Amino acid sequence: AAATPGDAVRRARSLAASTSAPRARVPPARRGEEKRTRVRGSGGHAFDRLVRDQNHAFDAPAYDEAEAALDAFWLARGVREEAYRARLVAQGAPRDDAPDGDASHDFSSLYRDPERLSRALLRLQTLFPESNVAEMCWKEPGVLRVSPRDVAASLVTLRFALPGSDVVKIVTGQPRLLLGxxxxxxxxxxxxxxxxxxxxxxxxxxxxxxxxxxxxxxxxxxxxxxxxxxxxxxxxxxxxxxxxxxxxxxxxxxxxxxxxxxxxxxxxxxxxxxxxx
Structure with missing residues (x-):
């Protein structure tokens, strides 16, 4: 019987399949290799790569020499987050509308003087020896304006109001409770x-x-x-x-x-x- 056009097409496909190069065999991954390439829930290699790619993606604040010194001051005291340090550095910005002797003027001068800051932090640390007082400052910068006597009075008030509570932990997390x-x-x-x-x-x-x-x-x-x-x-x-x-x-x-x-x-x-x- 004469071959039909369909038979010719099928023979051509069969010939192409038989003469094509065989596929390379991919060996199964070993157990250890599979673990290394898996992206774990905690981040894994993909997360590490993302962090590296994003490094220096955002510009750091443009500080002058004095502000850079303040930034280093807070970094040395455990304030690792740049945004938190920037808030603390900003507290020292001069307030042109505040006259000499004004409370806000004195506050800004405190926050731009590393020596005064060191003394103020030391006073606060004596009341909270187990706490990161620098962390308390970025949460509430005004905490350094509170006298040790007033801080102690606030702690006593809170202990009476909250018997059984860890009052030091509470005010460390919410230092605004020490104000006024x-x-x-x-x-x-x-x-x-x-x-x-x-x-x-x-x-x-x-x-x-x-x-x-x-x-x-x-x-x-x-x-x-x-x-x-x-x-x-x-x-x-x-x-x-x-x-x-x-x-x-x-x-x-x-x-x-x-x-x-x-x-x-x-x-x-x-x-x-x-x-x-």
């Missing part, structure tokens, strides 16, 4: 939380979430929002757990998370929209 009347306000906030949530260990809550006692958190305002919701029967079941003593009511970490979430500043909009369950 903030320690007294924190004590008042703790007392208000105890009245609103008698089943909660407020000292334990302060240990896990010290920011809750800062003025910025505004515990009194948050409690007022909760009371409005309670009066309208719209209190979140998540909050009710801690007032009624349900399962998990003694979990300080959970309470801090729920309290901060359920009383955030947008609570009124949820209330008017019929939110909160």
């Amino acid at each position: 009347e903030n320690a007294a306000r924190a004590g008042a906030a703790a007392a208000a939380l105890r009245r609103a949530f008698p089943k909660i260990d407020v000292s334990a809550v302060a240990d896990v979430e010290p920011s809750l006692l800062t003025p910025e958190c505004d515990v009194p305002g948050r409690l007022e929002r909760l009371e409005r919701l309670r009066s309208k029967g719209k209190l979140s079941p998540s909050v009710a757990v801690f007032t009624e003593g349900g399962a998990g009511a003694r979990n300080a970490t959970l309470f801090a998370k729920v309290f901060l979430e359920e009383t955030r500043s947008g609570a009124e909009s949820h209330e008017t929209q019929g939110g909160w369950g």
